[in-house]
Amino acid sequence: MTAPTAPGRAGARPIAVFDLDGTLSDAGHRQHFLERRPRDWDAFFAAAVHDPPLTEGVVLALSNAEECEVVYVTGRPERCRRDTLAWLAQHGLPLGRLFMRRNDDRRPARLVKPGILRWLARDREIRVFVDDDELVCDACERAGFPVVRARWATPSAALRDAQERAGRS
Secondary structure: OOOOOOOOOOOOOOEEEEOOEOOOEOOHHHOHHHHOOOOOHHHHHHHHHHOOEOHHHHHHHHHHOOOOEEEEEEEEEHHHHHHHHHHHHHOOOOOOEEEEEOOOOOOOHHHHHHHHHHHHOOOOOEEEEEEOOHHHHHHHHHOOOOEEEOOOOOOOHHHHHHHHHOOOO
């Protein structure tokens, strides 16, 4: 399937889109908040400021920033915006637009993220979409977007369940 991207406005740079958790940041240290019942979402998201960066993802974002506008798409709720922007700056990631979930949005990421990509692709070329969630990657590939699967973080069953069943992260 051909990617549903516009040829782009004259002079407009293509877009490189990056997920955060498991792609640019290592959320492994906070997974225990999702393994308990009930899950402690407030603590899980509050601890994101302490995520170490994932070198592979950071290098990929920086190298794409040379030719592309970098955009971030995350399942984190909007209430985490300030901390997320501070984390991106602290780790030297390129400035870019940040798309986050509404605080009350519980749809699975595999439904949310392709919709954001389609919206971005209305008048810009999506050069690459980078994410660690296999279901999100599958959905974006089916929609015709070029995908890089971020397989450099340790997979987490708790995070995968949170993304699919609870519509979080």
